[in-house]
Amino acid sequence: MAITAQQVKELRESTGAGMMDAKKALTETGGDMDAAVDWLRTKGLAKAAKKSGRTAAEGLVAVAVEGGTGVAVEVNSETDFVAKNADFQEMVRGIAAKALTVSSLEELLAADMGGKTVQDVVTDKIATIGENMTVRRMAKLTGGKVVSYVHNAATEGMGKIGVLVAIDGADETFARQVAMHIAAVNPAALDESDLDPAVVEKERQVQIDIARESGKPEQVIEKMIEGRMKKFMAEVTLLNQAFVVNPDVTVGQAATEAGVTVTGFVRLEVGEGIEVQKEDFAAEVAKVSQG
Known part of the structure; x- marks a missing residue:
């Protein structure tokens, strides 16, 4: 082709x-x-298997916690200017509070919020502010104790990155440090068992191909792959990552020292995974002139 x-x-x-x-x-x-x-x-010839991470959407991620349940909700807007609007922020706060009472995004959009569905509230706000908005994602987390953290907070409880951490244990200060770590490092999973097997297998296959390109004996290649997969796990799984507060220990080791078990986490970032649609201005002009 x-x-x-x-x-x-x-x-x-x-x-x-x-x-x-x-x-x-x-x-x-x-x-x-x-x-x-x-x-x-x-x-x-490539440093990583990541695709371009450019994000287009603006808006806010709001977090709310009640007892052993926490929720993070992403509400998008077209511009950062709207994300700083007090009316928009009030709507997002209300949506996050409502999210605590439902179990899915579909239920959230249909939930009653002051006599209207959440979807209708958003539609009305679009008409008022004059900019497109959408409730894009919702993630819920339960545990013995759930702690939240917002990075780059625009106002209390909402900002560009929202994190929830579930723990068994009483040390909320440590849990908040873990949440800050998650915001900064963005792990893919809690531990090896939590990783998508397809992701692990794909990485293993890439490492096998890289190792074989070296032309070394098979027994040496096996050890190379083992070491590289261990390094991969240390990079992408939370409990195996070097703790940003103390890089001499892993998050898992730090949790043990704090008498805490980290049982789960959620991290939502505004616009994550949304592709930017770049317009070719010259092509657009040519297209218009031909029309």
Whole structure:
């Protein structure tokens, strides 16, 4: 299949690879973007398997905690200006409080909020403020004790990143430190058992391919893979990560010292995973002039 310039551009932006390397990777993998990223990593031409993380949406993540239950809700707006609007913030606070009483995003949108559904409240606010808004995500967490933390808070209980941490134990100060760690480091899972097996297997396969490129004996390759997978787990699982408060110990070790068991966490970041739609201004002008 023909590889387009746009595909090459996207792969370059997501991996930092050179133009010719990106084109070759796409050619070798039949235009499969994910496979091309892995191909580049195997050849040592990409630093990570992450896609471009550009985010388009603005808005707020609000957190609310009641007893052993916590909730985080993302409400998007088109501009950061609206996210700083007191009326918008009041609506988001009300939506987060309502989220404590439901179990899913669908239930939340249909829930009663002052005589209207949450969805109708948002629709009315769109008409009032004149900017598109959406309740995008909701995540709920239960545990012996749930602690919340907001990074870059716009006002109390809401900001750009919202984190919930569930613990068994009494040390809320430690739990809040863990929440701050999660906000900064963004782990993919609590521990190895919590990781998606497909993610683990994909990483293992990439590391096998990288190791075999070295041309070393099979027994050496096995040890290389074992060491690299251990490093991978230390990078992406919360309990195995070096604790930002004290990098000499892992989060799991610090929890043991604090007499706490971390049982779960939630991290929501505004606009996470939403692709930016970049307009080609010159193409738009040409299109209009031809019309």
